[in-house]
Amino acid sequence: MTGEHAFIHALRAIATDPAARRLADDAAVLRIGGEALVLTMDTVVESVHYLPDDPPQDVAWKLVAVNVSDLSAKGATPVGCLYSHALGDAAWDAAFLAGLDVACRRFAIPLLGGDTVRMPEGAPRSFSLTALGTGQQGCPVPSRTAAQAGDRVWVSGTIGDAGLGLRAALGTIGGNEGDTAALVARYRRPIPEPRLGVALAPLVHAMMDVSDGLLVDASRMAEASGVCIALDIGTVPLSSALVTLVGEDREARLDAMTAGDDYELLFTAPPEHTARIIEAAATLDRQVTAIGTVEGGSGLSLTQEAAAVPLPERLGYQH
Amino acid sequence: MTGEHAFIHALRAIATDPAARRLADDAAVLRIGGEALVLTMDTVVESVHYLPDDPPQDVAWKLVAVNVSDLSAKGATPVGCLYSHALGDAAWDAAFLAGLDVACRRFAIPLLGGDTVRMPEGAPRSFSLTALGTGQQGCPVPSRTAAQAGDRVWVSGTIGDAGLGLRAALGTIGGNEGDTAALVARYRRPIPEPRLGVALAPLVHAMMDVSDGLLVDASRMAEASGVCIALDIGTVPLSSALVTLVGEDREARLDAMTAGDDYELLFTAPPEHTARIIEAAATLDRQVTAIGTVEGGSGLSLTQEAAAVPLPERLGYQH
Numbered sequence: 001m002t003g004e005h006a007f008i009h010a011l012r013a014i015a016t017d018p019a020a021r022r023l024a025d026d027a028a029v030l031r032i033g034g035e036a037l038v039l040t041m042d043t044v045v046e047s048v049h050y051l052p053d054d055p056p057q058d059v060a061w062k063l064v065a066v067n068v069s070d071l072s073a074k075g076a077t078p079v080g081c082l083y084s085h086a087l088g089d090a091a092w093d094a095a096f097l098a099g100l101d102v103a104c105r106r107f108a109i110p111l112l113g114g115d116t117v118r119m120p121e122g123a124p125r126s127f128s129l130t131a132l133g134t135g136q137q138g139c140p141v142p143s144r145t146a147a148q149a150g151d152r153v154w155v156s157g158t159i160g161d162a163g164l165g166l167r168a169a170l171g172t173i174g175g176n177e178g179d180t181a182a183l184v185a186r187y188r189r190p191i192p193e194p195r196l197g198v199a200l201a202p203l204v205h206a207m208m209d210v211s212d213g214l215l216v217d218a219s220r221m222a223e224a225s226g227v228c229i230a231l232d233i234g235t236v237p238l239s240s241a242l243v244t245l246v247g248e249d250r251e252a253r254l255d256a257m258t259a260g261d262d263y264e265l266l267f268t269a270p271p272e273h274t275a276r277i278i279e280a281a282a283t284l285d286r287q288v289t290a291i292g293t294v295e296g297g298s299g300l301s302l303t304q305e306a307a308a309v310p311l312p313e314r315l316g317y318q319h
Numbered sequence: 320m321t322g323e324h325a326f327i328h329a330l331r332a333i334a335t336d337p338a339a340r341r342l343a344d345d346a347a348v349l350r351i352g353g354e355a356l357v358l359t360m361d362t363v364v365e366s367v368h369y370l371p372d373d374p375p376q377d378v379a380w381k382l383v384a385v386n387v388s389d390l391s392a393k394g395a396t397p398v399g400c401l402y403s404h405a406l407g408d409a410a411w412d413a414a415f416l417a418g419l420d421v422a423c424r425r426f427a428i429p430l431l432g433g434d435t436v437r438m439p440e441g442a443p444r445s446f447s448l449t450a451l452g453t454g455q456q457g458c459p460v461p462s463r464t465a466a467q468a469g470d471r472v473w474v475s476g477t478i479g480d481a482g483l484g485l486r487a488a489l490g491t492i493g494g495n496e497g498d499t500a501a502l503v504a505r506y507r508r509p510i511p512e513p514r515l516g517v518a519l520a521p522l523v524h525a526m527m528d529v530s531d532g533l534l535v536d537a538s539r540m541a542e543a544s545g546v547c548i549a550l551d552i553g554t555v556p557l558s559s560a561l562v563t564l565v566g567e568d569r570e571a572r573l574d575a576m577t578a579g580d581d582y583e584l585l586f587t588a589p590p591e592h593t594a595r596i597i598e599a600a601a602t603l604d605r606q607v608t609a610i611g612t613v614e615g616g617s618g619l620s621l622t623q624e625a626a627a628v629p630l631p632e633r634l635g636y637q638h
Contacts, residue, residue: 003406003409003412004406004435004437006409007404007406007409007412007413007416007435008435010413010416011404011416011430011435014416014419014420014423014430015429015430015431015432016429017399017429017430017431019399019429019431020429020430020431020432021432023432027432028399028401028431028432030398030399030431030451032351032352032354032356032398032453033351033352033353033354033453034352034353035351035352037351037356039399039401039431039432039449039451040401040432041401041402041403041432041433041434041447041449042403042434043403043405043434043436043447044436045405045436045437045438045439045442046439047439048436048437048438048439049436079349079351080336080338080347080349080358082347082358082359082360082449083360084360084361084362084447085326085330086362086364086445087322087323087326090322090325090326093322093326094326094329097326097329097330097333100333101333104333110334110335110336110338110339111330111333111334111336111339112334112336112338112339112347112349112358113334113339113340113342113346113347113358113359113360114360115360115361115362115447116323116326116327116330117362117363117364117367117368117445118323118364118367119364119367119443119445120364120365120366120367120443123364123442123443124438124439124442126405126436126438126445128360128362128403128434128447130358130360130401130449132349132358134351134352
């Protein structure tokens, strides 16, 4: 057990309130006045989660978006956020704030409060954001724990773009400018759609967002639900930009499925909800794709054209 | 205007939702399902808000307590918190977590979620906590803006202890061990009492917590309410430990009133509520003291034995 694992283990031992969902879900769910209040908090650290020369507007956008993605995965409508800002260079801070404003408007999540702190000279800065949303009346807030044998497994959008976008931003992969720009945008400015999460919530058994890599997140859902998730890697949706740059052979697919930062929805639902799921996504102009099934057993299993595919050693970003 | 002032000004321009209270109150107040949800977020930074060799249990306690103090000042009952932890030395982190657990239990504010992040090697760490509370049904959540001419001005507890405790911790003031230990404890482990805030909320016009210094916080309330707050400095409550160490002459009193970290309640109320206020505090074994009056005009005015006292140059921690 690493130090971080031991720490999170200790953290779980003190977060015993049912609203904490054992710190094993995307968000906490607290009952307030008959409403389900969905709460999530994410922090980004300079030189860990973003680079000092990343555009500050994008850092702010991503801070808002990753939290909104958690709300979306719980079928919650954003109602507000608080954030903590570590002051630094004034021009950088002003640009960050402009990006924050744009993102809060885009995701309809008003800024309600927070804190502003000074940092020791030269220290890397960090920004924390707490996002609040409300679940739907009469519909349980989806968790990671309710996938059932017989469910279809679905994913929204396309997978692997942000991971490839990071490589493009770092200059470790090249291609035509239009494709690389699209992928870098997926990395820097994820666009979760809470209305999709809201529309799906009554139709799904389990739902979470894909943030650390499709495979590692699917394995977490399988473990939380006590089931096996069987994915047909040939059906995993890839963008045309990704396919143009790296193709779509098995290696490219496994790379995409183990890259992080997708901020798409992973969910399971009974087969009889298929038509309603497709319709809900189409109404919002979003793509959803069935990529596998839930089975008895445990863990992940991968196939391609009915042949078993061994799991890669690394499933995504483990932490 | 400093960079920080300019930044906060820009922040206010984007936080236009009424729930944000113009970022000028202790907390945001959001209506959820007929309840008033009170939200606050504070961050502590290593070498800025605490020293690397401060006991980690105390750093965690204070992080919880300063947020609970904001809830108390809004008459809110704590319902939960989320926090973000910057990982560092494993033993320090474990001790911090133990302190967090103790504080969350003491203040009945369950830990519901948050985030854990790695830091670049050697970087100072920071910890953010978002606290949630619920206001009382049928009672507006007190703000800083509602002090009225004719009100009495009150403060809970004793003033200046934590500031002197910091000096004792830094070794810049000495005294007998019992007194300095009591003052250092006031600095490291403030004990806000949300039940006092709850009991006072229906009785007050304006209420806030004293965190940056009694004078600066009173001047903020005066400004927010568009009134003058007139304080009789001879009535400001001082602890016996403080009086033993530094006496209670005018200089000692002004020092106490401009020291930070009290985490007491400052409130104004109509004189006819006096008996109920005293009773509410007595029931909770807490001290409250009338220290002045609200008058027409603006700003602060100080007297001692009916003679005017000039305002000190520094009213507290300005930021």
